[in-house]
Structure formats: structure tokens, C-alpha cells
Amino acid sequence: MTDVTVVGSGPNGLVAAVVAARAGLSVRVFEAASTLGGGVRTAELTLPGFRHDVGSAVHPAGLASPVFRRLGLLDRVDWIVPEASYAHPLDGGRAAIAWRDLDPTVEGLGADGPAWRRLIEPLLDRKRGVVAFTGSQLLRVPRDPVAAMRFGLRSLEQGVPLLWDRRFETEGAAALLTGVIAHLAGPMPSLASAGAGLLLAMHAHGAGWGFPRGGSQAIADALLDELRERGAEIVTDAPVERLAEVRDARVVLLDTTPQLLLGEADLPPGYRRALERYRYGSGVAKVDFALDGPVPWTNPLVGEAPTVHLGGTRAEIAAAENAVHRGVQPGVGDGPRHPYVLVTQPSVLDPTRAPAGKHVLWAYTHVPAGSTFDATELITAEVERFAPGFRDLVLASASVSASEMAVRNANHVGGDISAGALTLTQLVKRPVVSPAPWRTPLPGVYLCSSATPPGPAVHGMNGWWAARLALRERFGIR
Template sequence: MPDVAVVGSGPNGLAAAVTMARAGLSVQLFEAAGTVGGGIRTAELTLPGYRHDVCAAVHPMALASPFFQAFELGRRIELLVPDVSYAHPLDGGRAGIAHRSLDRTVAGLGPDGPAWRRLMEPLLRRLDGIVDFTQDKLLRLPADPLAVAAFGLRVLAQGTPGWNVGFKSDVVPAMLTGVGAHAIGRLPSLATSGAGLLLGVLAHAGGWPVPAGGSQAIADSLADDLVAHGGEITVSHKVRSIAELKAATGARAVIADVTPRALAAMAGDILPPRYMRSLESFRYGPGVFKVDFALSGPVPWIAPGVGRAPTVHLGGSRAAIAFAESEVLAGRHPENPYVLAVQPSVLDGSRAPAGHHTFWAYTHVPAGSTRDCTEQIIAAVERHAPGFRDLILASRGQTARDMGEYNANYIGGDISSGAVTLGQLLKRPVVSADPWRTPAAGLYLGSASTPPGPAVHGMGGWLAARSALKHSFGLPAPDLGMGA
């Protein structure tokens, strides 16, 4: 009979389970799929010997997340950190290259190098305070108010229509927009600007690492730690009712790594009407179409430096990307979409047979879309890497609807588990100093639908677990380090 039941084994569910087990409680984790991991699974999706990340592939938050720092993830698995965090090809054989070195990046940006330094260097100096605020203290008193002020001023500058002021070329604006588009929202906006600037400064700090062997390594390290501390994992078990789960297990607390829509379906009989209305009014964002490729060789990028970047943003200029994203938000498929591409095997030779490569790309589409965008993605890559098509040995596409069927947290293919807007970063799914604690006794919500929102950081689950430890068990947060 466990003290704690955890529903869902994505990074947040695993983080919650590990935290509770480390506190000395008995934990049972339930996963509907046949394997743990959620958005951080790795599998042979195209051909034998080609290992693809099913969803998340590059992890800027893996080194910066307060949870993963406490868990000492970098000591448990091999995180390959590139010298080039990301690249943004433009027409004419040009590209914006974000080196991990701020100085190298500035030197390569020509007339806008000084503007990049003015934007990023103050954030780099106060990165700890920015991470503390954005990942843990959004609605609480920040530890470093000056860091929040520096970050906030830049979010305002890049999140409003005056976002081009101070730039002399099209390269830096395109780079900033490509990173901000990770948030899958309106451009410009404060939410996408904040997400983009955090990712942007992390590119010059810990970098954007790729786990050796695939993202599954993160899930496996968490699962191994859970089991080592007495936890149990039950896969292929879909939880349909929280009340029935508590009755069957006797658990004093349940932490759910699910969306508000799923929580309403599972726990509507034990939640008050006002809270249910908040769950039911929670909005979901656009979906993604994702395609994985097995390649016979490296992508033949025209612009120097792009082949060294595991992450590549395609879509052209700032204006072109902003227009494409506005089309998606209006429910249309853009003719020339923004494409986020990942080539992990430029760092990790274990992903494919010798000399071969894996390549992963997605584009944003209206929620629930059934359109296959493989040809559009190939065309976007070919524009900057002629001959890419000739390297394709096999491909596997997943529509937005497919993504939603694969992972119940991806409503309509929304991999962010909720629209990324300023309102929904503050109300996720309720405005509260403790939004992880629901009105039902012993029930906690710890997913990407809670603060701090999407990304592989484990924070939603960790913060939910800390709330559960305090309110359901009267226990302090445990040490998560390897020696504990």
C-alpha cells in the first residue's frame, strides 16, 4: 500500500516520484504506455540502428533546472554540450550562429555584435537569479530583483512591436525570433519573448546539451533512482478515476502529471465546481507535425557552421517567421512554415550506423491537424542544404492528431500542454502561490500545465511533490544528490 501514487511518467511525473521516494515514502508510479518517459522517449522510428527522440531531443534546461541541478543529472548521464548551441540559416548562404562562447557569437554577428552583447551579457551575469525567478518564483518574491529587472526590460523590448529597434541587420532579429518560436505562440508577445530570451542566454551558459544515446537516458536515470529508493513502476495502466485509484492503493497523496482536461475527467467527482471551471477553461495551443529521417550522410548545409549545430531554426527572416506563426494561430497551414530541426548525430555517433545520421524536425500546425507536412519540411531544409532529399533513406511522420494519440498530455498535438501566453503562465491552471495543490485533499497537479510550464526541467513535478510533502505529510524536501 503506497503512501503516494503518481500518475504519468513524463519528466515531471518522474521528478515527483523520485522526490517523494527520497523523502522516505513508499511510491507507486502508474504509466498508461508500455514504457516510461513521456516526451523524453527514444526509439528506432525509421530503420533498425537509427535511434530517434520521439519528442524532446535537445535540453537547455537539463543543466539549468533547479531540480536537475539538485538531482545532479550531469553526473548520472553523459550530456554532450556543443560548441554551437543553435544556428539560423538565411538566404544567400548566410547564417546566424549562436556559439556557446558569447565573444565568438558577437564576433560573428558583424554590425549587430554589440547589440547582441548588450542584450545577453547582463542576463548571463545574473543567470542564477533569472532561472530562480522564471522556474520557481514567478508569483513570489525573487531572490535577485536586479536580475528580474534586467530580464523584464529585455522581455518588454523583444515582446512588443518595437522589437527591431537597435538592430542594423536581419540576422540577429531572425535568431531571436527563431528561438522565441519554440514557445509556439504569437510573435511578438511577452510570453514568447521571455521563453526565447531564457533559451538564448542558456545557449551561452551551460549550453544546449544532447544526451548521449537519446533523451531516454534522462527518463531511465530518474526511473532507476526511483526504484533504488523503493519506488514501484507500473506500466500499461491507464488511471481513469482518482477516487478509485486512492481507494485501490490507499495512497494518502496522488500527484498527477496530466493536463487540466485529464484531471477534470479523472477527478471531477471530488473537485469543487469553481476549480472545475478553471480546469475546463484552460486553453490549449497549436499542434506540431513531426518527422524523423534516417540519412545516409550529414546534411549539406551551405552556410558554414550550421553543420556543427545540433539545433537549427528554419523559416527565414523575423517577419517571415512571425507571419507563419500568425497563420497557425489563425487555424491555417502556412505556405512557408517555421521549422525546428535537430541533428543529434553531429555530436552523438551512437544514433546511427557509421557515417549515417538521424535528423528530426517539426513545424507548427493548427490543433488536431491531420496534414502530412513532410514535403514542406524537406523543402525548407533543401532551401539551405541542396541535396538533402537525396540522403533520405527512410522517414516517419506524425501529424498533430498522431501526437495527441501518442501522448494524452499533447491535446491536439500541443506539446506545451497548454497555450503559452502571459495569462496562462500566471494562471496555469489557477492563479495561486501554490498552484500544484488542488482543493481535493491529497491531490496535486504536477505537469507542464502548471508553473513553470513546458520544457524538460522536472520543475512542475518537483514543486508539486514539495507541496505534497508539506501539506500531506509534514515533511521537508529531501536531498536529491547522488550521495543521498
């Protein structure tokens, strides 16, 4: 009998597997796809020699993750940490840049520089407390109450309509913050998205918005190397559709959405109702581009940032995101003219990603759940808005609609890459309200995916908390 079976080889599943293997337990990992890594895979999606991230590309939460630090991933992975964490171009050649150094960021924001400092610096002063508060579940007593209070008050300010436009006077600063807030698909403003955006903005001036040289696959490979060294069994092309297929293990850790549990006849009625009420968010439509050269941004400073947020002003981005929340696709019909687009251009700092002189560009936009919309032209036009001539550089592209996302990965329900809508309610109830939400009512079965606290991002915390709980309860290992 295997001690621990992990279903899913995303970063949370792999972290959970490593925790179990380090405890001396026998471990088996099942992965439905033919390649390992889940949301941190890298592949040639367009042309030979062009390496694209299949899922996530830049990992602010990874560099700040206490779990990644404890597991040695900050040393075993070759991280590139840019001086410019992210950029936000505006019409007329203007751009706001979030430099890793707070001082040039403040200087570049002009009249709103002091306001940006007052927003971010108090969080940086307590960054470990902020990470601890946001890295578990909101029901716990904060380890650093001052950090929690500072973070909560700023989330409230940027998360309610009456307050969110009061801090900044210029378009640049407001757009710079809105671009990170919009990472969370959903209505704007909202408390949940404001909190996530502030955390990302803090990381931009802290550990930085780093990414692995060669692609995100390096994170999965480092974890997989350790698992193999410790004798773990890794099984690919092995989708698990019913828990009965893996219940021969003493503990089962599910790096999946809660939907897998709904097929279990012995699930208690109350827990079943909670899972049936669990909601998924908007989808994403992603496009990868192979380019003949660097993106010709009107403002050359934008070319120094591997991450770029497109969509224009705060008002334009809010209009686009609120339209998607209502089920309307920006740029189509009567929808808002411009979409919000999240872009990464890793090859500006990582030449291993493309042949000499060539570049890769990764981009997605939010779309209504289950959409079949091909975003290639919409994203191309929005890049052209701030980088005229981009279209002429495209050698090849690969597009994935939200509905195709769901087919390729069962965890992306309707194209939702966050494993569940990120609302304030579902940050507390993820997927149930409990002091130990990773535990299910089924003996020995635990959830360790982004559908549990602390939610999505590549940080491994979900797998860490679930594995520690399982090892303590089922094996008496602390």
C-alpha cells in the first residue's frame, strides 16, 4: 500500500508530494497529461526553438514564498529578477513603471509619487507579516496584527467604489495599480481583487517579479528531481475520474478542483451542498506569439519590463473587466472597445527562450466563462495600440480559448485558471468555512489545490498546509 497518493502535478501537488517524501513516506503522483508540471509547464507552442510558458510565466509569490525558501527552490532554480517589475503604457507614449527600487518608481510617478510611497512602503516595512497573513486562511489570528491592519485598510480603500479613486490624481499611478488589481478576474472595484493587487504591488518592490531562466518548467523540474531521488513513483497519462481509483493509499492529496469529490456517493450532504455552491470565475483566452524581434513599444522603458499590463486607464480597465463579469466580451459588438491584457515578454532578459535575435510573447485576456472566442486579433490590436508595428513582427501564434483551456485541463473549469472565483466570500469559504479547509469528510482525503487557502499563485502554500495537516492527522508526523 502506498502511503501518500497525490493527484495532479501542479506546483501545489508537487510541494505536497515533496513534504510527504521528506517525511520518509512512500509517494505516488498521478498526472492526467503526458507532461508534468500542471500550470508551470514550458513548451514549444508556436515554432521550434521558441519556448513558451503553457500556464503561468512570472512568479512574484514564488520568490516571496516561505515554502519555496524552505524547500530550497530559491537556490535550485535560476531566477531572473528584473529591475523593472512591470510596466503600464498609456496613450501618447506615456508609461508608468513599477521599478523594483521604490525610489525611482516614486520619482517617475511625479505628483502621485508620494501617494504611491504612502500606499506601498508601510506594507514593505511589514512584508513578512503581510505574506504570513495572506499565505494561509483569513480565519486565523494574524501573526503580525499591525501588518494585517495595514493590508486590510489599504484593501478596503482600493476595494470600494467610494474610496478607490481618492488616492491618486494622475492617470499613470491609478493605471499602474489597476493593472495588478486586474490580475484577479472579476468586478472592479472589489475587496478581493484589491487585496490581491496590493500584494502583487508590494512584491514588485520587495522580492521582485522573478521568473525562472528557461521557463516555468524549471520549478516543476526541481521538485520532480527531488521526488525521483527519494523514490517516488510518477505516473503520466493517468487521469483520475473517481476517488476509488486511488483510495488504496493511506492518504490522498488532490491538486484538483472540488468537482472531483462531487462524484463520491459517501460525501456528507452538508459538505456536498457547500461544494455545489462553490462558484468558478471568468475564463481566460491566451495567445502565444513567436516574434522576429523585440516589441517596438512607443515608450522604450516598457521594453525593460518582462511583465506589461495593457488596457489603458483605470476607467478603461474597469469597464472591460466589469463587462466580462456581466458576460460581455470587450472589443466585440457593443462591449468596451479595449480589453485588459496581461503580457509577459521573458525573452527581453532570457535569451534561452528564443533563437538568436528572436523573441516570445505570452498574453491573455479575460473572457466570459466557457467562451470559444479566439483572442488573437483582439490582443494583437491592443499591443499595436502601444507598440505600432508589432503585427509585422509576428512569425507565428498559438491561441487557446477559454473552452479549450477547460478541455486541456479539468482544473480550469470554464477557462477559470484560479480554480474558483476569487470573491471575498470565497477567500473565507474555499471551498468550505473551516479552521482546516484542506481536510475533506472522507477519511484520508485532502484538497491541496488553489481551491483551498491561500488561493491561486505559484507559491506552493496550499500543498504545504494540506500535506502538513495530513501527515499530522494520519501518520502522527509533525
